[in-house]
Amino acid sequence: MNAERNFKSENFKSENFKSGNFKSENLALTMIKNALGREVPVSIPGLGSYEPYVSPFAYLERELPAPAKAKSLPSPRPQKPRHDKVTDSIENAVRRSGLENGMTISFHHHLRNGDAVIPMVLKTLSEMGFKDLALAPSSLPDSHDMVADYLRNGLISRLFSSGARGEVGRAISAGELDAPVVLRSHGGRARAVQQGDMPIDVAFLAAPLCDKYGNMTGSGGRSACGSLGYAQVDAAHARHVIAVTDGLADYPLRPRISVPQYLVDQVLLVDSIGDPSKIATGAARISRNPVDLRIARNAFDLIAASGLLTNGCSFQVGAGGASLAVAAYVKDYMAEKKIKGSFGLGGMSGYMIEMLEQGYFEAMFDVQSFDSAVTDSMARNPSHMEIDASCYANPFNKGCVAHNLDIVVLAALDIDVDFNVNVQTGHDGVLRGAIGGHQDTAAGAKLAVVVAPSFRGGVPTVKESVTTVCTPGETVDAFVTERGICVNPRREDLLESARAARLPVKDIRALKAETEKLTGVPDAPEFDRSRVVAIIENRDGALLDSVYKVRGNSASLR
Amino acid sequence: MNEAIIGKPAEKRRPCRSMLYMPGNNPGMMQHVPAFGADSVLLDLEDAVSEREKDAARRLVSHFIREVDFGDSIVTVRVNGADTPWFERDLEEVIPSAPAAVRVPKCHSPEDVRHADDLIGRIERERGMALGRIKIHAMLETAHGIERAFEIARASDRLEALTLGGQDLTADMGVQKTRDGVELFYARGRVVMAAKAAGLMAFDTVWTDIEDMEGLKNEARLAVQMGFTGKAAIHPTQIDAIHEAYRPDAGELRRAFRIVDAAERAQREGKGVISVDGRMVDGPIVARAFSLMELGRLYGIGQEADL
Numbered sequence: 001m002n003a004e005r006n007f008k009s010e011n012f013k014s015e016n017f018k019s020g021n022f023k024s025e026n027l028a029l030t031m032i033k034n035a036l037g038r039e040v041p042v043s044i045p046g047l048g049s050y051e052p053y054v055s056p057f058a059y060l061e062r063e064l065p066a067p068a069k070a071k072s073l074p075s076p077r078p079q080k081p082r083h084d085k086v087t088d089s090i091e092n093a094v095r096r097s098g099l100e101n102g103m104t105i106s107f108h109h110h111l112r113n114g115d116a117v118i119p120m121v122l123k124t125l126s127e128m129g130f131k132d133l134a135l136a137p138s139s140l141p142d143s144h145d146m147v148a149d150y151l152r153n154g155l156i157s158r159l160f161s162s163g164a165r166g167e168v169g170r171a172i173s174a175g176e177l178d179a180p181v182v183l184r185s186h187g188g189r190a191r192a193v194q195q196g197d198m199p200i201d202v203a204f205l206a207a208p209l210c211d212k213y214g215n216m217t218g219s220g221g222r223s224a225c226g227s228l229g230y231a232q233v234d235a236a237h238a239r240h241v242i243a244v245t246d247g248l249a250d251y252p253l254r255p256r257i258s259v260p261q262y263l264v265d266q267v268l269l270v271d272s273i274g275d276p277s278k279i280a281t282g283a284a285r286i287s288r289n290p291v292d293l294r295i296a297r298n299a300f301d302l303i304a305a306s307g308l309l310t311n312g313c314s315f316q317v318g319a320g321g322a323s324l325a326v327a328a329y330v331k332d333y334m335a336e337k338k339i340k341g342s343f344g345l346g347g348m349s350g351y352m353i354e355m356l357e358q359g360y361f362e363a364m365f366d367v368q369s370f371d372s373a374v375t376d377s378m379a380r381n382p383s384h385m386e387i388d389a390s391c392y393a394n395p396f397n398k399g400c401v402a403h404n405l406d407i408v409v410l411a412a413l414d415i416d417v418d419f420n421v422n423v424q425t426g427h428d429g430v431l432r433g434a435i436g437g438h439q440d441t442a443a444g445a446k447l448a449v450v451v452a453p454s455f456r457g458g459v460p461t462v463k464e465s466v467t468t469v470c471t472p473g474e475t476v477d478a479f480v481t482e483r484g485i486c487v488n489p490r491r492e493d494l495l496e497s498a499r500a501a502r503l504p505v506k507d508i509r510a511l512k513a514e515t516e517k518l519t520g521v522p523d524a525p526e527f528d529r530s531r532v533v534a535i536i537e538n539r540d541g542a543l544l545d546s547v548y549k550v551r552g553n554s555a556s557l558r
Numbered sequence: 559m560n561e562a563i564i565g566k567p568a569e570k571r572r573p574c575r576s577m578l579y580m581p582g583n584n585p586g587m588m589q590h591v592p593a594f595g596a597d598s599v600l601l602d603l604e605d606a607v608s609e610r611e612k613d614a615a616r617r618l619v620s621h622f623i624r625e626v627d628f629g630d631s632i633v634t635v636r637v638n639g640a641d642t643p644w645f646e647r648d649l650e651e652v653i654p655s656a657p658a659a660v661r662v663p664k665c666h667s668p669e670d671v672r673h674a675d676d677l678i679g680r681i682e683r684e685r686g687m688a689l690g691r692i693k694i695h696a697m698l699e700t701a702h703g704i705e706r707a708f709e710i711a712r713a714s715d716r717l718e719a720l721t722l723g724g725q726d727l728t729a730d731m732g733v734q735k736t737r738d739g740v741e742l743f744y745a746r747g748r749v750v751m752a753a754k755a756a757g758l759m760a761f762d763t764v765w766t767d768i769e770d771m772e773g774l775k776n777e778a779r780l781a782v783q784m785g786f787t788g789k790a791a792i793h794p795t796q797i798d799a800i801h802e803a804y805r806p807d808a809g810e811l812r813r814a815f816r817i818v819d820a821a822e823r824a825q826r827e828g829k830g831v832i833s834v835d836g837r838m839v840d841g842p843i844v845a846r847a848f849s850l851m852e853l854g855r856l857y858g859i860g861q862e863a864d865l
Binding site for chain 2: 288290291293294297454482483501502517518
């Protein structure tokens, strides 16, 4: 696997990279076809060598290299008793961290569109004259268009993320960053950090509540964001950890500590880490969109027909449109049949917390909190439990919760007739989404249901072949639209159950043809296939797909 | 009343429990009709469409009926009333696209139905279409119309259904539409009875508060109890609740299977008298058993073992 990087490529020296000699024009990547027929690089100078994707669980058959422990574990940094960790100067914090050009910095995205820490830190680093940094956030929120400026001005030369959207997505797709961006699932990122594939030099971790010794939590404070699940991984593995807070709490922080003081080097006190109105958005409402509701109804019917909704079941669902409506149908069914589930997982929405409080589930595992779940639920509900990204979905640890999951409902931008799902590139081929936990839960759950309308904005959702494979079709059990249910032919048992329940089952090709009668078949986006702008890792690090430069510049992509 | 005027029993037709209103100027919604699972769809050119958009909606609806697959939903169109400048143009453009039926609003008298019948017949002849295939659903929404319900029901062979328009009717009566609908009790009874007597289908009015599902469920149950063959829906989310109200009772359905079984056996054996569970059953009960079975199929119950 890619834990041990092979840096023997002829035209690569790690020094070249750090000194800015990395130029894509000089670089012809050697490509290989993976098991899905997608061309992926064998190695990328500066990033290392890669395995092509073979199958969802090929990693179980492979001999895995020992993790690069020396790199992944924080080096010892003894501090004298009563050492003062607090500073109110970003510059001082950066200087003390020992950050150098060429190093890797990380952030979490728990504050989502309300986050002010990424812009604040990048601005300061840019002013301090840093360049050639690798940016490795757990993901990038929609609102962070300013990151594109720092890709352009050379502050950031490499990007590792779960997704790229907006101006950042356009800049990357237009080829403005020389090094291909590495896109990973949440579980895949935890794996990469823990294995030492992606060593983090300095982690800037927004902390809604933090005491002077660095004990921190996200459940509380005016910028409360709930779980700090992504931050916990970085705190445990980064060489240097800076807690960034606007809510300095009395020592000791209580009643809960998400990241303990012994992992935190410095506490950076700032005026504001974000906009609370964009962090805690209030409970998301169940959609009234009739198409979403029909999709949800069909998805629920399939879930019910699968026989998995029984006492002790576990469930994960997103917070968007059709997904939350599925949860509502599931809740009604559990009430009617007096079913009590074991746990809910994932991005935790207020609706799921309501289900916990009303006794539909025994527990909720929360790696990231949404809408009204972000504030005081964890303090109120002992069985609303914060878990880190590794516990959530890392395939290489000793057991992640995603592998205990019965049912997951997932969204998609598009899907192909082999059930491969794209959540990353739009119809124009431009990066605009995020992998999130999609791959992880699809692989881990007994039943992975992908939901989407059969067409959006006149563009059909089912493609002959998706532009970008983010979740392999082998892990997707069914695709559900308002026009019917397409069961993956690999799941004959599920198809039989759906038919027995007289559900509106359709062959995915028939659905495609039916939709195309209304929409026609759009032209595929045009790419410059000589230029890879991003790679999609499977959760185990093997490469699923490559994203290519689109024709046109980032301005024309708007 | 002699037997000849009694039409085909309404129960013999394909069940039409729900009739979904779709604004005729909203292609974004119309394209999704097959997904909603309504037994029939009513593309509306009347109240849902503002005066400025009447022409565009008429054209759009005709085009949709011709070009778009509505799946299993029966397609009907509500045209503007005969007292408007759009009535004739609506029919002239819509009839050639051959919807299953046209809903004529504000029927006060048998003449209103005959007027529509004549116009539709003329258009069918001019276009060389099969005569009389496109049906009329007469909408009764005035006190006058309700009082003449049976005459209206017998006004034309083209007539297939009576439908109650509760919003306009309560306004005409000078009362408010209430949650339990007691003010519409007489009108509902009158419309159902006239439709049954003439062998037509009867559609109940819409439940307008889309947030209030409990209210809808109660009203749908009432409509079923009173004998309406279907109920209009103003929003796709109402369809499931309406269908649920029509779900046949398991005990009744079990008995229906036994009655049909006995009737078929009696026919094979040339017997004239049918006895089920020790009781004699006659023609109307057998007919109802058949229609219950038909209804059961819509809920995936094809045989007694499915219950």
